Amino acid sequence: MDNTFDSNEYINMELLRFTTAGSVDDGKSTLIGRLLYDSKSILEDQYNAVKEASERRGEGYVNLALLTDGLRAEREQGITIDVAYRYFSTPKRKFIIADTPGHIQYTRNMVTGASTANLAIILVDARKGILEQTRRHSFIASLLKIPHVVFCINKMDLVDYSKEVYDNILSDFKHFSSKLEVQDIRFVPISALKGDNVVNRSENMDWYHGPTLLYLLETIHIASDHDLVNCRFPVQYVVRPFSDEYHDYRGYAGKIAGGIFKPGDKVMALPSGFTSTIKQIDTYDGPLDEAYPPMSATILLEDEIDISRGDMLVRENNVPQISQDIEIMLVWMNEKALQIGGKYAIRHTSKELRCLIKDVKYKVDINTLHRNLEDKNIGLNEIARVSIRTTQPLFFDRYKMNRNTGSVILIDETNNVTVGAGMIM
């Protein structure tokens, strides 16, 4: 950042969370390093540390990829094995990058990074075009309902910045893109190493008239990525001060998962079905006229009804689905295979229950989206449509409609490890 820093501008920036996927050597680390470096987000001592490390390793150039490899094992093996989070900002937006490895054995890491992302960058090596892994990364973005996906056709410098190569990749892409459920797909030809079209417009590709990658990241419209229509408020915590001043205060604290709540709104509490009216929406900074995602707020009701953590406030005429029998698309994240008939703890919004795995409907080949009805053995990094039964009803929406009320995690109670990520169908 330079000296023209304007703190008011900084306050009013939006936050964009994106993930990067690419296979080993597609240039993912170089791209992130380039974004950080060209947007002046790398500080001098970080840059010097990387420069020294590059020299020690006998590398002929400053290896920007070293900026993003966190753990010792990764440095030793020269690969990225976990999700690493990176931060940078430009005068327009603040960015959080979930940097994830691209190999199939790290599907769970990609899914983790994708779960909170507004946008995914998928890297394609211009010399190789669309590969199995490109399809896999695209399907994961689609499965996790990342609203925006940007395909970066990288290493254009190695194909003479050829328009023809780029066009061929785009037309190949059309063959499988019909299977994707992504709202917004973009393409940018880049060279991460040389910097073309990353932050600065390329002089080598005058045939490309679209935006640079950074321009896209700064301007893609994300304000409507949240559901502002269907009101969902999972009660997270009940605030009871027990003080003289706030003697009868009983506030329901939580993070708005969908819709816009206002004082005076008639609401219904689930599972009880009791209705009341919103008396006030509180925050430490004073009461609000309206509350919407992803705000944290405290709702006070006119009537005293019994509500606790795990309950949900909704509008009477717009209730979520309520059921104990649920179908999910499950990404399995553990070495120990999914047990059909097995019991797991399940977390959904602020609720924790247990569930039984009733059946595996089919397994999905993540490279082709082919459905396999026979193979019911679901191991690490595999994806399957599964039916479950919970000990009590869940109040949910389809993941497609609302990522907050449509997602669950499964926990193995023998070791407390998170073993599965589920998207409600």
Add this chain to the structure above:
Amino acid sequence: MKNSLNHLQELESESIHVMREIASQFERPCLLFSGGKDSIVMAHLAKKAFWPAKIPFPFVHIDTGHNFEETISFRDSLVEELGVKLVVGSVQEAIDSGKSVEEKGVGASRNILQTLTLLDTIEQNKFDALLGGARRDEEKARAKERFFSHRDDFGQWDPKNQRPELWNLYNGKKFPGEHFRVFPISNWTELDVWMYIRSENIRLPSLYFSHKRDVFMRDGMWLAHAPFMQLKDDENLEHKVVRCRTIGDITCTGVVLSEANCLDDIVAEIAATRETERGNRADDKRSETAMEDRKKEGYF
């Protein structure tokens, strides 16, 4: 923009959500309070998360005995203002009782001894979740830390075996004797913290603002002088106008030459600055993976 939050509001909401999760999922949580700006921001967020009720967990300070006086008085007044309980784990007591052995010589630091006292304090008080103000942008090993970071019954972190953390569904399940470190401001950067302090008008110790102090240069960093610091032959005390970028144990907290004496100036300085704040902390300079190694052993 209508019905959307700016990035600081979104970060604040995320942190408040995490704090409320802690209060709901754990029986004996506590907030690790170092006296630095990140823990002051954490205290502020906790106040907001539970208002108008009081913060439902105590603050814990691991006191190396090498603190700036002002850190301690600021801590005490904040704790009183918030009406929370303070638990102090004393490194000095551990040394006096022979439990811990002090590093000797030039560059000696009690930083490592903190880990032992911290783990003792956790055990004595049976804390099951410790809220920390670490941020992922501070250091490479932190970049992979979860919001809910599981520790085994020796307090150790296993970076290769972390639980996947998806959406905002946090898994705080554990067995007896294990605990969690939780980092509600994981996604904040140093600049975010300063901007937030400015926009919320959060009170800070005056150490963060420009003042005159005896300092000396070591390994390219300015360190504050204190009676228990040993100077090498080629090191000389100088009287300079400085301020702290982070506040912790005096022996390893660097200061920067700065005239910034109000939040606006500090924010402008940080925004224009070309060095990360941890660049000023001697404890990270010991090796390229110093932070990762200490974290595995149970450091903050």
